[in-house]
Amino acid sequence: MSLVSVEQRHSFPIQIEQVIKNDIEKSNLSSTKDIKPKDKRGRGRPKGSKNKNKTQVVLTSELLRIQEMIKSLFKLLAKFIPLTYLVLDGHFGNNNALQMARQVNLHIISKLRYDSALYIPYQRSDSDKRSRRKYGDKIDYDNIPNKYLCKSTIDEDIQTDIYQATLLHKEFAQALNVVILIKINLKTNVRSHVILFSSDLKISFEKIIDYYKLRFQIEFNFRDAKQFWGLEDFMNLSQTAVTNAAKTRIFYGQFIPSSPLRFSSP
Numbered sequence: 652m653s654l655v656s657v658e659q660r661h662s663f664p665i666q667i668e669q670v671i672k673n674d675i676e677k678s679n680l681s682s683t684k685d686i687k688p689k690d691k692r693g694r695g696r697p698k699g700s701k702n703k704n705k706t707q708v709v710l711t712s713e714l715l716r717i718q719e720m721i722k723s724l725f726k727l728l729a730k731f732i733p734l735t736y737l738v739l740d741g742h743f744g745n746n747n748a749l750q751m752a753r754q755v756n757l758h759i760i761s762k763l764r765y766d767s768a769l770y771i772p773y774q775r776s777d778s779d780k781r782s783r784r785k786y787g788d789k790i791d792y793d794n795i796p797n798k799y800l801c802k803s804t805i806d807e808d809i810q811t812d813i814y815q816a817t818l819l820h821k822e823f824a825q826a827l828n829v830v831i832l833i834k835i836n837l838k839t840n841v842r843s844h845v846i847l848f849s850s851d852l853k854i855s856f857e858k859i860i861d862y863y864k865l866r867f868q869i870e871f872n873f874r875d876a877k878q879f880w881g882l883e884d885f886m887n888l889s890q891t892a893v894t895n896a897a898k899t900r901i902f903y904g905q906f907i908p909s910s911p912l913r914f915s916s917p
Contacts (some may be wrong), residue, residue, distance in 0.1 A: 652720050653869045654728075655738070657861075662868035666720050669890060705824030706750055714751045721755050736760050736851070738866045746823045749850050758851035760862050767846055769818040769829060786819055792844050795831065801856050810835040815856040830856045 652666040710718065721737070728734070737752045741762035752759040763769075773787035799814040814831040828851060833844045847859050 652717075652724065653872065654732070655862075655865045655868055657865065660865065660868065662865075662872055664869075664872050665724060668716060668720060670716070671890065705746055705822075706753075708747045708750045710747060710751055714747060718751050718755060721757070725755070736849075736862060738862055740866065744848070746820075749823065749825075753850060758849055758854070760847070760849045760851075760854075760859055762863065763820075763829075763846040763848055765844060765846065767820060769820055769827075769846075772817065772819055772826065786821070790818065790831075792831065792833070793842065795833075799831075805837070808837045810837055813856055813860075817852055825850065826852065828852045828854060828859070830859045832860070 652668075653662045653664050655662045725734070735758060737757040738760045739748060741764070743759075744761040744763045748761065749759050769790040771787040771790065773784045775784075795814050799816040800812060801815050802811075802813040804811050812833045812835070814833070816829055816831075817826050818829045819826055827848045830847045831844055832847070833842060835842050847863055849859050
């Protein structure tokens with residue numbers, strides 16, 4: 652876990668936790684051949700079923716581990732540095748990770764799958780009449796309404812369109828602040844897109860993009876630790892020794908210049 656300075660554009664490692672998988676986690680990694688297909692049920696909603704409260708989720712051991720690290724971080728820094736956003740990669744672009752972040756009063760910034768089904772909130776034409784309908788039109792990534800377009804640029808035959816909207820996802824408990832970046836090759840008409848999101852409905856699209864880019868600064872910590880401080884070379888086997896060696900190489904690399912060191916005899 653690292654703190655990333657928005658002004659300095661640099662990542663500072665704060666905590667390192669060695670992951671030792673338990674038997675349950677190991678069993679989840681077993682081959683899919685042992686998994687039996689579920690029996691198919693008929694179409695429609697089963698009789699007697701009730702709506703689930705999507706804010707009440709069962710956190711995985713991975714999310715619980717992250718949450719405990721965040722809580723300990725708050726005890727150290729809450730009085731000195733106000734923390735607002737938890738930036739995670741696309742592996743955590745799901746409702747469980749969002750709820751984990753909200754439980755510790757943080758807003759999440761992450762990435763959704765490229766084929767995520769997002770919906771415009773339904774708005775009844777007659778505002779005086781109530782409607783139980785929640786989901787409106789589904790977002791078509793090839794034809795996003797122009798009213799959501801925030802910025803469009805062209806650089807060397809590559810057009811980049813940035814859209815922002817408050818959208819719904821059926822697997823999430825709440826509305827999402829979604830930023831969609833679409834790149835179009837003007838010569839070949841090939842399109843690609845990336846979907847970022849935040850639980851903070853007020854944050855601008857510039858900050859969502861900028862903060863998610865800054866997440867990559869954490870990778871430089873591992874690069875320096877491997878390249879200059881032998882993170883891949885130590886031969887420790889016990890849990891304590893491995894933890895100490897990893898922390899030494901990660902944290903010392905932040906305070907000692909990464910350029911080659913030269914020693915001279917007295």
